[in-house]
Amino acid sequence: MILEVCANSYESAINAEKGGAHRIELCENLSVGGLTPNFDLAKKVISELNIPVFILIRPRKGDFNYSHEEFEQIKKDIILFKKIGCKGIVSGILTKDKKLDINKTKELIKLSRPLEFTFHRAFDEVLNPINVLHQLIKLRADRILTSGQKKTAIDGIELIKKLINISNNTIKIMPGSGINSTNILEINKLNINEIHGSFSKSSKNNKKLSDFNEISSCIKLIKS
Numbered sequence: 001m002i003l004e005v006c007a008n009s010y011e012s013a014i015n016a017e018k019g020g021a022h023r024i025e026l027c028e029n030l031s032v033g034g035l036t037p038n039f040d041l042a043k044k045v046i047s048e049l050n051i052p053v054f055i056l057i058r059p060r061k062g063d064f065n066y067s068h069e070e071f072e073q074i075k076k077d078i079i080l081f082k083k084i085g086c087k088g089i090v091s092g093i094l095t096k097d098k099k100l101d102i103n104k105t106k107e108l109i110k111l112s113r114p115l116e117f118t119f120h121r122a123f124d125e126v127l128n129p130i131n132v133l134h135q136l137i138k139l140r141a142d143r144i145l146t147s148g149q150k151k152t153a154i155d156g157i158e159l160i161k162k163l164i165n166i167s168n169n170t171i172k173i174m175p176g177s178g179i180n181s182t183n184i185l186e187i188n189k190l191n192i193n194e195i196h197g198s199f200s201k202s203s204k205n206n207k208k209l210s211d212f213n214e215i216s217s218c219i220k221l222i223k224s
Contacts, residue, residue: 001222002194004054004174005210006034012200012210013045013053019199019215025054025090025118030198030208032061033121036077039084046085054088054118055081057108064094064122071104078111088115090145092122100132106139116142121176124149124156133163136171143172145196152178153187164191181217188222195222 004023005016008030016024026045027034034056046053057077059070066074071093078089089112093101109117119141126132129149136144146163148156153175163173175187176196187195199215200208 001188001192003215003219003222004176004194004196005215006030006056006176006196006198007045007210008034008198008200009207009209010041010044012198013049015210015212016199016215017049017051019210019212020219021051021215023052023054023087024049025056025196026086027056027058029061030200034058035061039080042081042086043084052087053085054090054116055086056120057081057089057091058120064092064125065096065101066093066104074108075111078108082112082115086115088112088118088142090118090120092119094122094125098125098127100126100135102135102139105136105141109139109141118143118145118174120145121147129159129163130166133167133171137167141171143174143194145174145176147175147177150177154178154183157186157190161190179218181214181221184218184221 002022005021006025007013007016013024026037028037029035035058057074059073093104095101123144123146147153148159150156174194174196179197199210201211
């Protein structure tokens with residue numbers, strides 16, 4: 001089982017690796033669902049960590065329907081972060097009517113190669129998740145990060161089970177949102193290979209940081 005930690009800072013990334021995480025998804029501004037991280041932060045994290053670092057590419061908060069200028073920025077960011085050694089790209093684009101933007105997502109996947117491409121939680125906004133699942137399989141995306149279209153993965157577990165069964169290992173389904181040491185065993189029962197979470201607690205300055213002890217506890221639970 002791979003535990004991917006959504007890290008929103010250098011300290012969170014370090015805590016994740018020390019806690020035993022297998023991979024990082026690096027972002028900033030988790031309070032709005034995560035945005036593209038600062039280039040210097042990404043460079044530092046990639047150079048100092050020994051585990052793979054995936055980069056979230058999301059230029060702004062809000063919906064996942066982007067203007068031409070925003071789309072061009074996403075593409076530039078993918079090229080930039082690939083050059084500094086990230087191991088995967090996490091992104092995704094929808095149409096105004098909350099369908100998968102097939103052509104633009106196809107372009108992002110192609111641009112990300114040979115790195116892995118994760119379609120992020122824009123998936124939880126689509127109107128027909130089963131259709132989008134089939135479309136992403138056809139586009140050869142590597143995985144889908146999803147809470148099962150609910151606030152937490154536990155709440156959305158029935159849809160997650162359905163996605164796993166339908167996909168039949170043609171794409172990785174990675175549950176995320178609200179997963180912690182109190183419920184990770186329930187998620188671990190699913191036929192999956194990867195789990196995603198921030199495993200965060202508030203620090204002294206009230207900033208959310210991935211917590212070393214929480215990550216370590218989760219690692220022990222999924223190994224037992």
